[in-house]
Amino acid sequence: VWLSDLLPQGSTTKGSVLYPKENGGEGGAATWVSGSGNKPQMDFDLTSQSAFVKWIAGWVVVDREMLDDIDWISSYIQSKMLISLKVAENDFILNGTADANPVQGLLDVATAYDGTFTAAVDKIVDSAYGQIPEDTFEFYQGNTSILNVRDAVAIGLNKATGSGEYDLPAGTVVFENGALKVAGLQMATTTQLAANNFLTFDKTATLLINRLKPELRMFEDATLAKQNKVMFRIEERITLAIFNNAAVVKGSLA
Numbered sequence: 001v002w003l004s005d006l007l008p009q010g011s012t013t014k015g016s017v018l019y020p021k022e023n024g025g026e027g028g029a030a031t032w033v034s035g036s037g038n039k040p041q042m043d044f045d046l047t048s049q050s051a052f053v054k055w056i057a058g059w060v061v062v063d064r065e066m067l068d069d070i071d072w073i074s075s076y077i078q079s080k081m082l083i084s085l086k087v088a089e090n091d092f093i094l095n096g097t098a099d100a101n102p103v104q105g106l107l108d109v110a111t112a113y114d115g116t117f118t119a120a121v122d123k124i125v126d127s128a129y130g131q132i133p134e135d136t137f138e139f140y141q142g143n144t145s146i147l148n149v150r151d152a153v154a155i156g157l158n159k160a161t162g163s164g165e166y167d168l169p170a171g172t173v174v175f176e177n178g179a180l181k182v183a184g185l186q187m188a189t190t191t192q193l194a195a196n197n198f199l200t201f202d203k204t205a206t207l208l209i210n211r212l213k214p215e216l217r218m219f220e221d222a223t224l225a226k227q228n229k230v231m232f233r234i235e236e237r238i239t240l241a242i243f244n245n246a247a248v249v250k251g252s253l254a
Helices: 064-069 073-095 120-135 149-156 222-226
Strands: 009-011 016-027 042-052 054-063 144-148 173-176 179-182 186-190 197-201 206-219 229-242 248-252
Touching (some): 042 229, 054 064, 054 073, 064 073, 073 186, 073 229, 120 197, 120 248, 144 149, 149 173
Antiparallel strands (some): 016 042, 054 229, 144 197, 206 229
């Protein structure tokens, strides 16, 4: 499961996208009695935010004879290049970019976990079902969590200190068929998140916007032809919108 598989998807034909950034607000709906004056006002603090479309790309050169002699080499190369692209895509979603027109990633905007729990699983659950609803006035609730691949294994293979038996909280943590499930949250793992950290968020507070879906092409120009080589290039153009920073929480598993 790649991070882009988890996020809502949009598309654009522009080089950047404007979207509303939610910065809290004052007031809200309340009980009103006829004749008591004006009905309650909802005041949402919204600002206009730009998300600049970015290229994610890579290329590889191979000997022409490999394409002629190995029937499956083309699909092999395409598969490997797509995986590399998706790993870079994971990094972009988490960390954004730091160029002249930066894009903020999930870790850039995330609020630090502020609960009182100390166990790893407890922190993840509390951040999703406690902190996010509280900080966003129940406009959002955590539904997705990201872990480093090794941390997911450590939680899934948790052992009791005394007996040494595998000891997962009943009904809260399940580790089956290589997939970790925690309290109904959609879990994803990646090597792009540093070990001993977690990131929990409501995916409806995000939007992954595509300008160009992953595209792979083969090239053979004069220079490559002289060396009997061909080049494969893969690339996409995407950006990320995050509507509410408080709907994203990060913390340490320690």
